[in-house]
Amino acid sequence: MVKFDSGRATSQAVEDYLKAIYKLQSVTAPVTTSALAEKLGISAAAATKMLKQLDGMRLISYVPYHGANLTDAGRRIALEVIRHHRLIEQYLHQAMGYAWDQVDAEAEKLEHAISEEFEARIDELLGYPETCPHGDPIPRADGVLVDERLQTLGECAAGDWVRIERVRDTDPAVLRDLTQRQMGLHTQIFVSDRHSDNSLTILVAGTPHLVHEPISASVFVTPLTADQAPANHG
Amino acid sequence: MVKFDSGRATSQAVEDYLKAIYKLQSVTAPVTTSALAEKLGISAAAATKMLKQLDGMRLISYVPYHGANLTDAGRRIALEVIRHHRLIEQYLHQAMGYAWDQVDAEAEKLEHAISEEFEARIDELLGYPETCPHGDPIPRADGVLVDERLQTLGECAAGDWVRIERVRDTDPAVLRDLTQRQMGLHTQIFVSDRHSDNSLTILVAGTPHLVHEPISASVFVTPLTADQAPANHG
DNA sequence: TATCGAATTTAACCATGGTTAAATCTTACC
């Protein structure tokens, strides 16, 4: 007879796997063993073993040789971990003065250590924020997450007026580069030119910048409406 | 050939053991296997195995059947963990509104997860505090700790005017009891009577309280000087 | 449709940190 596990009893490793599967799933589902192994920096053999284990726990459904998908229970835990991560990031940034390229690493460790009490307190102290410092939406405590796919800066055409809504949080060097160019969340940008190598010339606060693929693919934007866009340049 | 390990590479378990040994050592040195096992809530066999391991790492000096003492290296790590713990407690209390009976449990988990960066930031944000919310001194970043032995409230005589300087942080129920009686850090107390069962009648802000051993032994005090003590009651 | 290369799983192994039960050491007491 197996005891019904209503409370939290998941190890840090399990949480890391579920989070990784969740994120990979949004790109391609089902998630392959090798994609998971690469994301977590472990061997494919280790991933296989854990996939079997997670399947046994009913946190994923895993078909050998054909990858895995989260179950509702697994998704719930993944979203809780992501909620912790992004709330902590926002707290580090807003309340403790961390730069946006430093918050991810610190949150990575803290996300497994905080209590529900701690989560609720920082949520309240921050005024129930809807995104992390990179613009990623924070899952709600009830597990609801609205995660819309935005266009990248690299997909913009010359003449577009856009606003930065979200940036990829993975590479601190890219984030520092954006900071240096004054390109923060909600910064308005005018795309003045597309070049043959897919690089762009953009205007940020009147200053022209040449941005290449690794940057332009890391910045997600929304088009400015007619009344928001300055009349000149258009 | 063993690689020289200059940076931090201690597991959470090692940190917990060193912290426990440090605290037990202040009561009786060397620390016995059974005392350690009891403090950590594990079997004596597990403690023995870890003691051998810690001795091999040169973090303690351990003589089988005769207990263990921290080496300088071990003490340094123990003090770092304790510094983390008490700084976090103070942060939870001052910056996040935690009550003093709630901070220990939360800090217990966070102390192993924070970076040196995080430690430095909360230290600065708090204005370099010297104690945790229970009055325990916070080890300095360079490893120096001044930890003086104070008398307990239970050791006071009738007629004493004293001030609460420190409380045992172990039992949340005791802490909540103290809160209810308005007995916080730096509260002034007049000891009006000692009774035959070692309980005391004390005056807190003019209100009489009967305090029994478990409470009076958990409160550390310093005598008020003549000019600090109110003239009446004395 | 057979085959070959890549992806995946299995097998054997390791370290950490725990368990219980049995053996052994210490020490206090007669």
Added chain:
DNA sequence: GGTAAGATTTAACCATGGTTAAATTCGATA
């Protein structure tokens, strides 16, 4: 100074989460 009780260590075991190397499966292509 011998002995028995209690403390401690050893031995055998377990779970978790990793590793590398060998075997197996999948699926694209000839």
